[in-house]
Amino acid sequence: MTHILAKYLVDARYEDLPANVRKEGVRTLMNWVGVAVGGSREDPVKRSIAALRPFSGPPQASLLGRTERFDIMNAAFINGVSSHIFDYDDTHLKTIIHPAGPVASAILAFSEYHPVSGKDFLNALVLGVETECRIGNAVYPNHYDVGWHITGTCGVFGSAAAIGKLLGLSEQRMVWALGLAASQPVGLRESFGSMNKSFNPGRAATNGIFAALLAAQDYTSSDGMIEAKRGWANTISTKQDYREITEGLGQRYESLLNTYKPFACGIVIHPAIDAAIQLRNQYHLTPDMIARVDLRVHPLVIELTGKKTPQIGLEGKFSIYHSVAVALIDGAAGEKQYSDQAVRDPRTVALREKVTATIDPAIQPQQVDMTITLKDGRKLHKFIEHAIGSQEVPMTDQQLETKFEGLTDGILSQAATRVLMDRCWQVESLPSAAAIAQAAVPQG
Secondary structure: OHHHHHHHHHHOOHHHOOHHHHHHHHHHHHHHHHHHHHOOOOHHHHHHHHHHHHHOOOOOEEOOOOOOEEOHHHHHHHHHHHHHOOOOOOEEOOOOEOOHHHHHHHHHHHHOOOOOOHHHHHHHHHHHHHHHHHHHHHHOOHHHHOOEOHHHHHHHHHHHHHHHHHHOOOHHHHHHHHHHHHOOOOOEHHHOOOOHHHHHHHHHHHHHHHHHHHHHOOOOOOOOOOOOOOOHHHHHOOOOOOHHHHOOOOOOOHHHHEEOOOOOOOHHHHHHHHHHHHHHHHHOOOHHHEEEEEEEEOHHHHHHHEOOOOOOHHHHOOEHHHHHHHHHHHOOOOHHHHOHHHHHOHHHHHHHOOEEEEEOOOOOOOOEEEEEEEOOOOEEEEEEOOOOOOOOOOOOHHHHHHHHHHHHEOOEOHHHHHHHHHHHHOHHHOOOOHHHHHHOOOOO
């Protein structure tokens, strides 16, 4: 399996990518740049800079949304952290992998040091996403259920594959790169609700670069590190479906299944937020009108987001109670609704105490059944089959731009934001992909 995947990665050309795959790759890039700039002023980024600055090498690459420059390894790590802080990044719903963080963070930093055309950049991004998501398909959900953070454990393969492609690795060296990536799984679900969660895609980006650079110098690994008896898949999962990795390579693209979040929190909360906002807007609800909110949800919702009394913004992202409350109060669930201040707001605290979530095995993870009981006795009902931002109800390009503008507000000027968005949309025509990173640096 490792050799089959490596051969595909080595042979795959930009010209082979179907137009819809290229388009979705551009949308993936667009969304990632916005969330990376948006998270650039948050505490985990500041702490990462303070911790790593004394040990950083030459200033080779930009930190999106900031003026500091770091070596490629540390820049990739920090941009990966920044892009995941708000839990607002892209999501491959089949595996709950956030694909862009590990891959885009790695190749954008690399492109500032090693010349990369926009077409080659996009090809590497798509191939990296394809690699991590296919490997994720092979072990999901068992691998995830036992406690691994799949974005980190599979993201490292995406980063290694993408960097290996840009380095022009041979098939054997690509095999070694994937093998070295397999030796570096990172991320546990216990980290959710803490800064450690955003560490995982950042570290996966760095680990993938590390693997590809070593392989380029003939640093060897096993030739079957993914599928061997004591290899990656058998060691960290009780499920191994290797057909998911190799079947339809170059014909079926996982990147077409990527989705983009309209809400800055765990994906399983999105149906409840969507329902709350729709009912709020339809009936012009205010908190003082509401007696109780009853939800029927899939068991995974409570497992992942059952924090009833979050104390900080990061915990709020894993609280369906907080999320429904802010959605009803503000009609939104962006990064501002997940600040420490928002989580402790007395109005929000009072309303979230009226929210009850009950497990119903008949409800699918992408669904919710919401009933709001008003103080005047009326009952308002909403069932969400597919939330906005899903494959069935995708965000439009214009909605992605609106999200992007909200994330960069206060960091980049409106004019600079427009330039940055245009460079993302036009990545395929850029002589150098580094122009994207350069446009993401605040001026003055």
